[in-house]
Amino acid sequence: MSRKRGIDSMMGRIILAVGFVLAGCVHLIAPQVYLKIVPPYLPAHLSIVYISGVAEILGGLGLLVASTRQAAAWGLIALLIAVLPANIYMATAHLDAPGIMGQSWAxxxxxxxxxxxxxxxxxxxRTR
Structure with missing residues (x-):
């Protein structure tokens, strides 16, 4: 792998990791933002919000450590698939949300x- 490609890959990984860590922190600091998008058919809404927040933080941090990178990436993929119903519910129920996220198109x-x-x-x- 060329040096430039390695730096690009590293920067992309850091940006993704920071994004997940920050999003996970918001889950823990302001869970009410996420509580309303948990579909009503799921139990324990607050627990789901906290667990997904911790998973985002751990996945993001795991991307930064070579020995955990691959497992963290697979975990984040599983998490992204698992939260898809919340995104679909938010869109189909047209939930009230602050700012741009209150817009149906968003x-x-x-x-x-x-x-x-x-x-x-x-x-x-992938291992490198």
Whole structure:
């Protein structure tokens, strides 16, 4: 792997990791933001929000450590798939949300955005 490609890969991994860690922190600091998007058919909404937040933090941190990178990337892929119902519920129920996320088009945009995030995490499932 060329030096530039390695730096690009490292920067992408750091950006993805920081994004997940920050999102996970918001789950823990302001769970009410996420509580309303947990589909009503699921139990223990607060626990789900906290567990997904911790999973995001651990997955993000795991991307930064060579020995855990591959497992963390697969874990984040599983998490992104697991939260897809919340994104679909948010879009179909047209939930009231602050700012741009209160717009129906923005809520629908979250659904297909899972795919590039899954692909981005998948890039780090391969050993180098």
């Amino acid at each position: 809520q629908w945009l979250r659904v297909p955005l899972q795919l590039p995030l899954i692909y981005w995490a998948w890039l780090y499932t």
